[in-house]
Each structure stands twice: as C-alpha cells, then as structure tokens.
Amino acid sequence: MSSAAGPDPSEAPEERPSLPGTLERQAPLPHMGRAELSPNATTSLAWGRQSWLEQIWNAEAVCRDCTAEAAALERELLEDYRFGRQQLVELCGHASAVAVTKAFPLPALSRKQRTVLVVCGPEQNGAVGLVCARHLRVFEYEPTIFYPTRSLDLLHRDLTTQCEKMDIPFLSYLPTEVQLINEAYGLVVDAVLGPGVEPREVGGPCTRALATLKLLSIPLVSLDIPSGWDAETGSDSEDGLRPDVLVSLAAPKRCAGRFSGRHHFVAGRFVPDDVLRKFALRLPGYTGTDCVAAL
Amino acid sequence: MSGLRALLGLGLLVAGSRLQRITTQTSACRSGPTWWGPQRLNSGVRWNSEVMASTAVKYLSQEEAQAVDQELFNEYQFSVDQLMELAGLSCATAIAKAYPPTSMSRSPPTVLVICGPGNNGGDGLVCARHLKLFGYQPTIYYPKRPNKPLFTALVTQCQKMDIPFLGEMPSEPTVIDELYELVVDAIFGFSFKGDVREPFHSILSVLKGLTVPIASIDIPSDR
Numbered sequence: 001m002s003s004a005a006g007p008d009p010s011e012a013p014e015e016r017p018s019l020p021g022t023l024e025r026q027a028p029l030p031h032m033g034r035a036e037l038s039p040n041a042t043t044s045l046a047w048g049r050q051s052w053l054e055q056i057w058n059a060e061a062v063c064r065d066c067t068a069e070a071a072a073l074e075r076e077l078l079e080d081y082r083f084g085r086q087q088l089v090e091l092c093g094h095a096s097a098v099a100v101t102k103a104f105p106l107p108a109l110s111r112k113q114r115t116v117l118v119v120c121g122p123e124q125n126g127a128v129g130l131v132c133a134r135h136l137r138v139f140e141y142e143p144t145i146f147y148p149t150r151s152l153d154l155l156h157r158d159l160t161t162q163c164e165k166m167d168i169p170f171l172s173y174l175p176t177e178v179q180l181i182n183e184a185y186g187l188v189v190d191a192v193l194g195p196g197v198e199p200r201e202v203g204g205p206c207t208r209a210l211a212t213l214k215l216l217s218i219p220l221v222s223l224d225i226p227s228g229w230d231a232e233t234g235s236d237s238e239d240g241l242r243p244d245v246l247v248s249l250a251a252p253k254r255c256a257g258r259f260s261g262r263h264h265f266v267a268g269r270f271v272p273d274d275v276l277r278k279f280a281l282r283l284p285g286y287t288g289t290d291c292v293a294a295l
Numbered sequence: 296m297s298g299l300r301a302l303l304g305l306g307l308l309v310a311g312s313r314l315q316r317i318t319t320q321t322s323a324c325r326s327g328p329t330w331w332g333p334q335r336l337n338s339g340v341r342w343n344s345e346v347m348a349s350t351a352v353k354y355l356s357q358e359e360a361q362a363v364d365q366e367l368f369n370e371y372q373f374s375v376d377q378l379m380e381l382a383g384l385s386c387a388t389a390i391a392k393a394y395p396p397t398s399m400s401r402s403p404p405t406v407l408v409i410c411g412p413g414n415n416g417g418d419g420l421v422c423a424r425h426l427k428l429f430g431y432q433p434t435i436y437y438p439k440r441p442n443k444p445l446f447t448a449l450v451t452q453c454q455k456m457d458i459p460f461l462g463e464m465p466s467e468p469t470v471i472d473e474l475y476e477l478v479v480d481a482i483f484g485f486s487f488k489g490d491v492r493e494p495f496h497s498i499l500s501v502l503k504g505l506t507v508p509i510a511s512i513d514i515p516s517d518r
Contacts, residue, residue: 081455082448086376094381161372269428272456288395289388289429 066232066254067196073250073271073279081272086155088270089124092249093131095267095291096189096223099247100132101139102292103221103263104187113186114140119174119209120147121192121202121227122156128223128249129191130159136189137166144185146171148205176208178215188213190222190241195231195253214241221245225253234258251281252295264295360485376445379414382512383421387429390422390479390510396430399476403432407475409464409498411482411516412439418512419481420449426479427456434475436461438494464494468504478502478509482516 077083106114118133120126126147133143145168150156164170175181181188190213192206193199199207210227213220222243225231229240234255244261250268266283269291276283286293355363367373396404408423410416416437423433435458440446454460465471471478480502482495491499499517502509509515 082451084376084448086374087380090377090380091384094384158372158374165371270425272428274455274457289391 069279070195070231070250070253073275076275076278077250077271081275085124089127089155089159090131091270091291092223092267093128094135095269096128096132096191096221096247096249097135097139098290099245099263099265099267099292100136100141100187100189100221102265102294103245104219106140109186114142115185116141116143116187116189117171117181117185118143118145118189119192119206119213120145121194121197121206122149122151123194123197123202125191125194125197125224125227126151127156127159128194129189130156130163132189132191132223133168134159134163134166137163137168143189144169144171146174146209148174148209149203174205174209174212176212178212178217181212181216182218185218187219187221188216190220190227190243193227194224199228210241219244221247223247224249225255226259229255229258231255247292248295251276251279251283265292266295267292269293355485357485375414375417379417379445379449380421382418383423384425386418386422386479386510386512387425390426390477391429391431393510394477394508401432401476403430404477405475406431406433406477406479407471408433408435408479409482409502410435410437411484411495412441413484413486415481415484415487415512415516417446417449418484419479420446420453422479422481422512423458424449424453424456427453427458433479434459434461436464436498438464438498464498464501466497466501468501468506471501472506476507478505478507480509480511480516484513487516 074088077088078085100116104113116133116136118129118136120129120133130145130147133145136143145163147160147170150160160170190210192210193202199210213227220241220243222241222245224247226241226243226246231253232255234257242261243259245263245265246256246259246261248256248264248266248268250266250271252264252266256264268283269286283293283295367378368375390406394404396402406423406426408419408426410419410423416439420435420437423435426433435453437450437460440450450460465474482498483491495516503517
C-alpha cells in the first residue's frame, strides 16, 4: 500500500535518535502489497509526528492534563452543544472506519486481508468499535467482533443488535495463540480502552486479549489511544500495544506523541471551530467532505 | 424519515439485499461458525454484490419506505438520532459532490436550508451543520419546530456553530436568488400525507419561482 496517506519517508528529516522501543519492532509484516516498514522510516516518521504534535499541544504554554482535557472537550460537546452521546459515537465510529479504508484501501486487499477483527471493550471506546465494525461491513470489509465484557447500557445494546442483524459474527472467545489470529484476519482494530480507563477496570478477557494483541504481526489500528497506554505520558508504549495506525477521536491525545506507527489520523471533522479554538487546537485542514485527516 | 436514502447514500448495499429479503423470504446461506466466524464460507458481502449487480436501482413506494424504516427501528434498533445524523451527513456529502464549493461564486458559498416540521426538517438541520463544516455558509429557516429534545438539541448545535436562523421567509424568489446560491428543501419527507398547511404552502410557491438550484432531501416537497 505504498500510496497510503502519510509522510513520505524519503522527505522526512534526517534520522534522529530513536524513541524508546521504536526499533525493537516485531518481524517485518507479511507481504500484503504494502511497502514494508524499515526502522529508519519508523524513526523519521515518529520524530516528525512528535514535532507536529508538540506544535499543536504547546500552542499555549499551559500544563495540560490530557485525560481531563479530553473529558472537558467531550463535556463541551454534550452539554453546551447538546450533542447526544449516540451522535458522537456514531460520527467517531464512522470516521474510524473511513480511516481504515484510507490506510488499507479495499481494491489492494485480497479476500483474506479484508477480514478485520474488532476487539471492543465495555466502555465508550468499545461502543465506537461497534459502530466502526458496522461501517466496515458497509464498506465491504468483513469484520468480526470480539466483545467479551458487554456493557448493559442501552447504547451498547442497540449497537450490538445492529451488528448482529447485519450478520457480523461475534466471537465467543479469542485464542491466546496469536498465530491463529494472524492467520485468520488481515487486520485488527483495537477498541478496548479509551483515555482514562484503566486496564484493570475492564475485566479478564479484555486484559488477556490485549496481551495477545501485543504479539500481533498483522496490522493493528487503535481507536483514540493504544489500549493500555497512559493517555498522558504514553508510558507502557514500550511494553504495550504498538499499533500501525492510530485514529485520534475528536483531537489527538497527548500520548500520541509516543506513537511510532505508520499512519496517524484524526477523526474530528464534526468538532465545531469554536471548540477547537477554545481548546487551543490547530489541526490540519480536512479536504472536501473528508471526515478524517492524516497528520 | 430518510433513513433508507441515507444508508444507500453511504453505500449500504445490504439495504438492497434486505428488500430482496422482504419480498422473496430468502436469507443468506451461512454455515455454523468456527471460532473465527464464517468469513471463508458463503459471505453476505459477495451475495450483496451479486444482487446489486443484477438489479437496477429500485424506487420505493411510500409504503415500502415506511416498512424499511420500521425494520431499521424495530429489528435493527437504530435510533432516530443515529439515522438522522447519517442521513444529514450523507445529504451534505451529496450536495458537496454536486455543488463543490470551488464551483460556486461566493466563498464561502451561501445556502438556504428550509426545514419542515417533521423528521425531514431534522435531516435538514443535521445537513446544515455538516455543510458548515464542509465550508459552506448555511442559513436556516425553521418556522415550525417540534417540542422534542431531539430537535431542540439539533437547533442548539446549529446555533452554537453560528448558523443563523431566519425570522421570516423572504417572500420574493428574486430575493432568495440574490442572497443564496443554493436552496436545500428539507420540508417534507416520504411519510407526508394530506394537505400542505401554512406557512409551507407559501414557502413552496416561492421556491417554485427560484432560479438557483434546489436540492431536495428524500423527495421534492412539492406534491
């Protein structure tokens, strides 16, 4: 997928000292028609992205508490703008699916590569994952969902029904043998933990799933933040998930500075300009009717 | 409610296959799942493609459209909020494809969105908000507003984004032609029945005299 969005490694700044853990990647990705990542490309991309993010977040020299700020932005949308949670989850899930289509365009994928495992936690990140799975189905990918710890709230239940009715299979268990996952699917979407949700809050099956996903060799797309990363510092990024694609919802979280994968999208077209200004966010312009932008 | 059109607009091919299901009472053949699910077996995706390739676009009767809506709400547990958001977003996307900002005279292009008293009007409110995000300059005329949280919230979202609401409808088509490059008709949808009451009767008369393009959501409101 050499035409995928993202900075061109050949135009990146000269190689800088690597971020911790960047070079110790797993074995090269199986041939899927995409340019394989070289350690140099990863390093350069990571450095370039961090500089850009520093610009975004340090626009005002204010100490930022990322999780609280993300919550404040959401509160603004829900309380001042009277967006419904369902609206926002739908917009985020749809945009996440669009990001997947940009990173892994369908025409370039084989039948097996179109199969997507979507792993959903019990909180809002999981709800976004359920919506994402449904839109992936609409976009003619073949999603399967692993949603072991189910929320009882109505939003999650309805989203689950929609997926079930669209014949999206729900796995009853996820093998701990990662090779089985590598063989059955073309890519995995991590919708387990959002910012501020501790791994211990979501139960055994999700935690075990995350442990398995750490060993994945097929591409991994994380929604909002890589599950298990500290939203603020990105600590556990060395030991935790290392997604190839990050889709930031509404705006990038601070820990995204430690992201060293191939594509970083922001799914925030729906955020009104005044809210962006209030939180001192400057984001790259969206083109046309796109709901995601590549950073 | 333009749920179906929204889903078709977003490429939800399965809506077409669902219609097949309603009329022919068949369903996709699926074997029991192995742990990874039935992807390798007869997949709904391929079936959908075959269905869509072999059939021309089908136009729905009012009854069929209502039946599809009922299926989406009752069987699929979609909420009105969800479908309205998808409908409005895809309408804005369609309008942006048909009338890209770069092809319009003004920058940003000015659009008048006329919202009726029901769900079609709600679709129009969502559409207006997304048009603003896409770089248009919408103005809304929304004379009859249902007193329901869904609609009041949509109005708030537009107001907070500085989308003006007109106090009255210009009575001359030429005035509208002067001020706006495009009009979005979100007055009545497919479930409308009966006589057109004021102020919509007058509004529709004015729209008939326009020279600027009109984009109708779901169906042209004039019967």
